[in-house]
Amino acid sequence: MLNLVLFGPPGAGKGTQSQKLIEKYGLIHLSTGDLLRIEKANRTPLGLEAQKLMDDGKLVPDAVVIGMISNKLDSNRQAVGFIFDGFPRTVVQAEALDRLLEEKNTAISGMIGLEVPDDELERRLLQRGKESGRPDDANPEVIRKRIKEYNDKTAPVAGFYKAQNKLENIDGTGTEEDVFAVICSIIDSWLKG
Ligand code: ADP
Numbered sequence: 165m166l167n168l169v170l171f172g173p174p175g176a177g178k179g180t181q182s183q184k185l186i187e188k189y190g191l192i193h194l195s196t197g198d199l200l201r202i203e204k205a206n207r208t209p210l211g212l213e214a215q216k217l218m219d220d221g222k223l224v225p226d227a228v229v230i231g232m233i234s235n236k237l238d239s240n241r242q243a244v245g246f247i248f249d250g251f252p253r254t255v256v257q258a259e260a261l262d263r264l265l266e267e268k269n270t271a272i273s274g275m276i277g278l279e280v281p282d283d284e285l286e287r288r289l290l291q292r293g294k295e296s297g298r299p300d301d302a303n304p305e306v307i308r309k310r311i312k313e314y315n316d317k318t319a320p321v322a323g324f325y326k327a328q329n330k331l332e333n334i335d336g337t338g339t340e341e342d343v344f345a346v347i348c349s350i351i352d353s354w355l356k357g
Pocket residue numbers: 173174175196197198200217218219221222223224225226229249250251252253254257300310
């Protein structure tokens with residue numbers, strides 16, 4: 165299986181690149197942000213619990229997102245592989261993901277980190293907020309809180325995969341096509357190896 169973690173701060177382009185990658189490689193896209201937004205739209209108990217935290221730019225509890233990912237792995241047993249987008253966002257989540265994949269006799273192939281400076285992230289997120297209607301993208305204060313959550317809790321996840329020799333950081337500031345080409349060359353090298 166090809167199991168890719170697409171990593172980077174909010175606004176780095178993970179969702180955009182995921183869409184291109186699922187077409188090219190036939191992978192299943194698992195975005196915890198998208199899954200949480202579906203729960204929120206359906207006003208499920210989980211969605212209602214997550215809503216306040218999301219709208220405030222904070223992470224939802226590890227157990228909630230780990231449970232969602234576990235369900236999705238179980239319901240996609242025939243998949244050729246997965247793209248994890250926005251997950252794992254804490255070291256606890258990364259450890260849980262390793263265990264879940266091990267139970268399925270597979271593992272993370274690698275993590276690709278998209279590097280984009282903070283001022284560019286803020287610009288992109290405010291622009292997306294105008295088009296998407298996502299409340300967490302419309303408010304500069306919430307955006308800065310999300311970037312801070314990322315730096316405090318999520319950035320250490322890179323070290324977790326680096327220690328396993330699975331981390332490749334790339335420049336996320338080029339065009340969509342430039343970034344896609346770099347990601348594909350990395351994935352193709354994993355598939356050959
Ligand atoms: P972005 O990467 O643009 O910040 P996402 O769509 O990935 O946005 O996530 C939106 C929100 O959903 C996050 O700010 C957070 O509140 C919540 N969330 C998503 N994934 C996770 C996760 N793995 N752990 C905790 N909270 C999460």
